[in-house]
Amino acid sequence: MENTLFDYSPITERPTISWPGGARVAVYIGLNVEHFLVDRPSTSIWPGTADLVPDALNYGWRDYGARVGIWRVADILDRHGIRASVLLNSAVAEHYPQIVKAGLDRDWAWLLHGRTNSILHAGMSLEEERRLLTEMADTVAEATGRRPRGWMGPGLTETFDTPTLLAELGFGYLLDWTNDDQPYPLNVPGMISVPYSVELNDLLLFDRGVTGPEFVQIVRDQYEQLRADAEHSGRVMALALHPFVIGQAFRAKYLDQALAYLAAQPDVWLTTSDEIAAHYQRTIGRPV
Incomplete structure (x- = not known):
């Protein structure tokens, strides 16, 4: 079947995007803040135990993020004055309220990221999905004081109905389709796609054996090419x-170096995915 959610649009044939302040590249940090179930296989560092219950090796690796890693990352973001765009499992509000409070203190942006990253967003009827999305959005709104405007499915998963149901709930954009360097309209009124990356992504990069210094260079290379591409849009x-x-402790200084580089660039707009979506919808697309 053909994909009807969006149309083919070569990047060379679009309206010009002008970011605030004359910036060439809008940069946001997509910070995945997730909850995992102890009896379900999930993202793993070692597949040999991934099907065991409990899987102490992989569960403990993931759990380090909520117990230790998030606080280290928050400090680094603070150092460079960067607000995170938090891809939030709604279950985090129940299990890790201290993380939500820390994000509220920092005025982070909040996107809905499913309930838990141990369960993919798939295999539901229309009404079941509508109920689930409503419950999750209400949970995030109650915990943060703001209704989420953006969505990324756990494992970047969604159903054919997800974009329409999200629009019904007041969402304006999603990140699941990682196929562009610019926002673009979806064939759902009021909904756009905002770029996300499975390439410039710590989980996949370090799993491939990338080192800390190589990570910093990859961030620099990505920015430099996008800046060159953005001469006219x-x-x-x-x-x-x-x-x-x-x-992780041995990687933290490399994140610090990468963010220091980005924060020093004169042509960067360090922002959130919410602000990118709102600016695009206000100046190019249809506001929601």
């Missing part, structure tokens, strides 16, 4: 982070 750079990966 703005681009988006998403840096995807997981506290149980980049929050």
Whole structure:
């Protein structure tokens, strides 16, 4: 079947995007703040035990992010005056309220990221999904005081109905389709796609054996190319982070170096995915 959610649009044939202050590249930090179930296989560092219950090795690796890594990452973001765009499992509000409070103190942006990253967003009827999305959005709104405007599914998963149901709930954008360097409209009224990255992503980069210094160079290379591409129309750079990966002690200084580089660039707009979506909808697309 053909994909009807969005149309093909070459980046060379679009309206010009102008970011605030004349910036060429809008940069946001997609910070995955997740909850995992102890009896379900999830993201793993060692597949040999992933099907065991309990899987102490992999569960403990993931749990490091909520217990230790997130606080290290928050300190680094603070050092460079960067607000996170938090991809939030709604179960985090119940299990780790201290993390939500820390984010509220820092005015982080909050996106809905499913309930738990141990369960993918798939295999539901329309009404079941509507109920689930409503419950999750209400949970995040109650915990943060703001209704989420953005969505990224756990494991970047969604159903064919997800974008329409999100629009019904007042969402304006999603991150699941990682196929562009600019926002673009979806064939759902009021909904757009905002770039996210499975390439510039600590989980996948370090799993491939990338070192800390190589990570810093990759961030620099990404920005430099996007800046060059943006001579006539703005681009988006998403840096995807997981506290149980980049929050490890031996990697923290490399995140610090990468963010120091980005914060020093004269043509960067260090912002949130919410602000990118709102600016695009206000100046190019249809506001929601």
